[in-house]
Amino acid sequence: MGRNTLIQIRGLSKVFESDKARVEALTDLTLDVYQGELLCITGPTGCGKTTLLRILAGLESPNAGEVLLNGRAVSKPGADRGFVFQEFALFPWRSTRKNIEFGLEIKGTAPEKRQEVVDSYLKLVGLQGFEDAVPRQLSSGMKQRVAIARALTNDPEVLLMDEPFGSLDAQTRNIMQKELLRIWAQTKKTVMFVTHSVDEAVYLADRIVILTARPGTVKKVIEA
Amino acid sequence: MKEKQRTLLIKLLLGIVALAVFFFIWDLVAARDPRGLLPRPVSIFSTLIRVVITNERDPTGHVFSEHVVASLFRVSYGFFLAAVVAIPVGLLWGYSLYAEGISRPLVELFRPIPPFAWIPFAIIFFRDPFDAVFIVYLASFFPIVLSTVAGVKAVDSVLIDAARTLGANKRQLFGKVIVPASLPHIMTGLRIGLGIGWMAIVAAELVGVREGGLGFYIHVMSDDFGLYENVFAGMFLVGIIGFLMITAISYVERRLSRWAGIL
Numbered sequence: 399m400g401r402n403t404l405i406q407i408r409g410l411s412k413v414f415e416s417d418k419a420r421v422e423a424l425t426d427l428t429l430d431v432y433q434g435e436l437l438c439i440t441g442p443t444g445c446g447k448t449t450l451l452r453i454l455a456g457l458e459s460p461n462a463g464e465v466l467l468n469g470r471a472v473s474k475p476g477a478d479r480g481f482v483f484q485e486f487a488l489f490p491w492r493s494t495r496k497n498i499e500f501g502l503e504i505k506g507t508a509p510e511k512r513q514e515v516v517d518s519y520l521k522l523v524g525l526q527g528f529e530d531a532v533p534r535q536l537s538s539g540m541k542q543r544v545a546i547a548r549a550l551t552n553d554p555e556v557l558l559m560d561e562p563f564g565s566l567d568a569q570t571r572n573i574m575q576k577e578l579l580r581i582w583a584q585t586k587k588t589v590m591f592v593t594h595s596v597d598e599a600v601y602l603a604d605r606i607v608i609l610t611a612r613p614g615t616v617k618k619v620i621e622a
Numbered sequence: 623m624k625e626k627q628r629t630l631l632i633k634l635l636l637g638i639v640a641l642a643v644f645f646f647i648w649d650l651v652a653a654r655d656p657r658g659l660l661p662r663p664v665s666i667f668s669t670l671i672r673v674v675i676t677n678e679r680d681p682t683g684h685v686f687s688e689h690v691v692a693s694l695f696r697v698s699y700g701f702f703l704a705a706v707v708a709i710p711v712g713l714l715w716g717y718s719l720y721a722e723g724i725s726r727p728l729v730e731l732f733r734p735i736p737p738f739a740w741i742p743f744a745i746i747f748f749r750d751p752f753d754a755v756f757i758v759y760l761a762s763f764f765p766i767v768l769s770t771v772a773g774v775k776a777v778d779s780v781l782i783d784a785a786r787t788l789g790a791n792k793r794q795l796f797g798k799v800i801v802p803a804s805l806p807h808i809m810t811g812l813r814i815g816l817g818i819g820w821m822a823i824v825a826a827e828l829v830g831v832r833e834g835g836l837g838f839y840i841h842v843m844s845d846d847f848g849l850y851e852n853v854f855a856g857m858f859l860v861g862i863i864g865f866l867m868i869t870a871i872s873y874v875e876r877r878l879s880r881w882a883g884i885l
Contacts, residue, residue: 455783455787456786456787457783457786457787475783475786475787475789476787476789477788477789479787480787480788481783481784481787483780483783483784485780487778487780487781487783487784488784489781489784489785489799489802490881490882490883491802491803491881491882491883500785500788500790500798501788501789503798504788504789504790504791504794504798505789532883533883534883548788549787549788552788552789558787
């Protein structure tokens with residue numbers, strides 16, 4: 399199988415410094431991410447999994463190294479990389495529809511077109527009938543569906559998911575894992591999925607990257 | 623729901639009992655006041671009801687409603703101006719380091735000065751009604767600014783991250799996330815600002831800001847005419863109007879908090 403590299407991570411290091419402490423989160427991390435794969439990143443607590451994802455999103459900048467997306471360096475957040483947060487991060491004052499629509503609204507997409515795109519993603523994540531609900535009326539599983547749809551409407555190159563099911567109960571979590579596989583199969587998106595659960599990684603991934611304890615770097619890559 | 627109604631009922635009953643006991647003791651004291659300067663509660667309330675219903679003309683030539691309208695007009699004017707200036711200043715201060723650098727020293731310098739200390743200046747510098755409006759403006763301004771700043775600083779950083787990853791630029795982030803997320807705090811600032819503004823207007827009118835207004839009414843009824851029932855009737859009305867304003871704005875505040883997902 400010919401693999402196209404979508405993301406090249408080269409020699410990435412990140413140090414968090416405050417007055418009192420200096421934490422080396424990542425050190426010299428190099429990794430290729432392939433087009434269309436579902437890549438799980440796992441490792442011990444504090445190994446920098448989340449930091450890696452946040453650097454890819456452009457929410458943090460590395461102290462050394464670089465990230466190339468389609469050969470272009472990533473330096474700040476952009477609509478070409480969708481992000482799904484563990485805390486859902488839905489805008490509480492916006493309905494399901496308005497949350498999902500956010501990225502299109504930002505881009506200035508015409509309202510009719512927005513409606514059409516949002517409808518298709520509502521269908522994809524199974525939220526028809528909940529368009530007008532606001533986040534506090536939704537269960538946590540549904541909230542994460544909204545967040546996934548919201549990240550997908552921008553049609554990003556890669557979907558970055560930071561322990562997205564970490565705060566869900568076991569049953570909802572199982573359902574959402576299946577849903578993610580279905581959505582992934584349907585959209586053919588490249589997904590980078592951070593989890594501390596090896597079970598979850600094994601269940602979901604094409605390929606699993608295991609990071610070392612802090613400072614994190616690639617310890618092992620397992621082809622599933 | 624039943625439990626909620628029960629606690630509400632208990633609170634209501636206790637409130638009524640507390641008021642009754644308070645006014646009973648007041649009445650005991652008033653009845654024994656040899657100088658007769660402290661009116662009895664019954665005569666205060668009957669005076670209040672009489673002046674409100676008959677809208678009687680007082681010895682200064684004003685009908686009662688003119689005083690109420692004058693105070694409400696001044697407080698609304700000053701409060702409105704304060705909100706119009708303080709909300710944008712607070713939003714920018716909370717969001718931008720530059721704006722904070724500019725605003726903070728100015729605000730911190732003037733904030734400790736009680737608005738009432740400006741009354742002598744206001745009287746010589748402004749014409750009616752702007753002397754009183756100015757005092758209300760000063761009184762309302764600081765709580766609104768500071769609550770707004772607190773609101774911006776309290777915006778959940780994950781919402782900011784989410785908006786940025788969805789492609790929002792700084793301006794969009796401000797308009798679509800920071801402002802709506804800060805609204806409940808802004809509302810709290812408006813509630814506090816209005817309460818203080820209302821106290822300030824009465825004080826300003828009392829100390830000598832020209833003609834009319836409830837503070838003026840209280841002042842002249844006491845100093846010029848010795849009508850102490852009217853003095854207290856005016857005071858109670860100040861309290862009642864303040865209470866109604868705060869209740870109304872608190873309602874909006876709760877609705878907004880719910881809307882913004884804070885409750």
